[in-house]
Amino acid sequence: MKVNKVIVPIAGLGTRMLPATKAIPKEMLPVVTKPIIQLIVEEVENAGFKEIIFITHSSKSSVENHFDNSFELEATLEKRVKRSLLKEIKSLSNLKVSIQSIRQGHAKGLGHAISCAKTIIKKESFAIVLPDMLIADKSKNNNLSKLKKEFEESGLSQILLGKIGNKELSNYGIAKVSKNKILRIFEKPKISKAPSNLFIVGRYIFTNNFINYISKEKNKVSNEIELTDAIQRFINDSNEILFSYLKGKFYDCGSKLGYLKAIVDYAIEDKTVSKEFKSYLKKIK
Ligand code: G1P
Numbered sequence: 001m002k003v004n005k006v007i008v009p010i011a012g013l014g015t016r017m018l019p020a021t022k023a024i025p026k027e028m029l030p031v032v033t034k035p036i037i038q039l040i041v042e043e044v045e046n047a048g049f050k051e052i053i054f055i056t057h058s059s060k061s062s063v064e065n066h067f068d069n070s071f072e073l074e075a076t077l078e079k080r081v082k083r084s085l086l087k088e089i090k091s092l093s094n095l096k097v098s099i100q101s102i103r104q105g106h107a108k109g110l111g112h113a114i115s116c117a118k119t120i121i122k123k124e125s126f127a128i129v130l131p132d133m134l135i136a137d138k139s140k141n142n143n144l145s146k147l148k149k150e151f152e153e154s155g156l157s158q159i160l161l162g163k164i165g166n167k168e169l170s171n172y173g174i175a176k177v178s179k180n181k182i183l184r185i186f187e188k189p190k191i192s193k194a195p196s197n198l199f200i201v202g203r204y205i206f207t208n209n210f211i212n213y214i215s216k217e218k219n220k221v222s223n224e225i226e227l228t229d230a231i232q233r234f235i236n237d238s239n240e241i242l243f244s245y246l247k248g249k250f251y252d253c254g255s256k257l258g259y260l261k262a263i264v265d266y267a268i269e270d271k272t273v274s275k276e277f278k279s280y281l282k283k284i285k
Contacts, residue, residue, distance in 0.1 A: 001125060001207070004050040005120070006128070008040065008052055008129050008130075010055065010057070010060055012026070013026075013107070025062060026253075031134070032263065033270075035066060036134060040131045049127065051097060051098050052098070053117045053121075056104065068093055070093075077089060102116050108218065111224070114128060114211070126206060128204040129144070129203055132252060134258075135201070143201075143246055144203055147244055155207070157239065158241070159182060159204050159205075159242075160201045160244055162245070164197055165197070169197070172200055174188075182231075182241040185231050213231075213237070
């Protein structure tokens, strides 16, 4: 069973990164010179998907502009013979994946955001990639690509799980598993109620029928239409979800600490500053 479409919800307001995100979408915050959303789109492109659907908000037009032509900028770079920069800028509007957007009129939660893509998804299977979570993996054989392969071979829904320490359990969806299957998800549980140390990283692939399990009812605790509630209903109705373990590092760029760690690690990897940046880090210990 093939999967080509990826839903990337970007309508959230990014309150954890205020005031930086007052006038700039959180997805446009830079990790060295690339905005977070560009790294996410590269991950999706490397994994071999064909279509991205942004679920967006009126304040997020700069995200769409980032992947559009910029004639003025390209002409200026051409005039100044900045060839490699020009190539990089041109490639942003010439991706192997197509991008389209749909507005989430009301901020009713992650589940609601995903359901906004229903008319584009039609009868197809689909992936969801949450752009707050950056996975440090630039290869074509990345975590998402492996998840896609597993899905296409088995025809069963897939979720990527990572391991975290106790202190972080109440920030994420935590999974109860048996063998390679997910049995239950506890959304942001107290440490004492968490069934494992396995958290939902934000990479999912679902069979088409999943979309019908997203309810119109808000969760009583969070007052939002939760994706996790839909996943639980889907499992309870005898739909299987398999999981894979995340390989490599991840950064929760929705949090200050995660974002800072991403910048440091990506700067160390950046050939143009790596050497001097490392010696600076040594100096300040
Ligand atoms: C969402 C999901 C949660 C998941 C997390 C990953 O939470 O509901 O299960 O672990 O993304 O980033 P949010 O970060 O939107 O609160």
